[in-house]
Amino acid sequence: MKKNFKLFSLLTIVFTIFSDSFANEKIYFHGDSQSKKIALTFDDGPNDSSLPKILDLLKEEKIKASFFFIGKNILSNKEEVKRTYDEGHLVLNHSYTHSNFNTASQETITSEIKEANNAINNILGITPTLYRPPYGIITENEKIVVKNLEMNIVLWNVDGEDWNIKRSVDYVIRTQEKETKNGSIILMHTQPNKDTSYEALKKLIPYYRNQGYEFVKLDELLEIEPYETLK
């Protein structure tokens, strides 16, 4: 019985390792679980309300993070986009309109991703290669498009639900503390005029530091290039 159990455990481990590196090729949920590194990621900016507050806090705490911006809000928040990049954070792609792409064609998704990249490129002169789908929903068409564009999809393995208006700051903190492990990618938000993320982050930073975690950007956590490089 014991032997069977051991064999079963071994098979489970082998299966997990293989499914992680093959089935999810180019879709990242987390980094190396052997290292104490974690990545804070913020979706749904840019804006001139919650984003500057989070940037102030990160600056004060000397933390670099990764931001997935919505293309259509980039031009009207040019200064905030520049500031995010200039302060050493990654500026990445969260589509142009943040729509649900469940039934969207490859053409639609291609133009959504390209337009967001163009908006970023027009201001910063860089082209992101990391994409996070709106609502974290990945369709078959999306997988094909991302592959054709030679980009990667980055999701997360920690979601404290700071986006959910029903969740309190305490709930977000408790959930993030429970879910975070070595190599975690943490989903947070800079939604306009919403302070849950900021309030939770203020308490989570000292918690993570006490646990010995080091904050890094996604390129370091996943050991990949975040922007197109000249070939």
Ligand SMILES: [Zn+2]
């Ligand atoms: Zn989003």
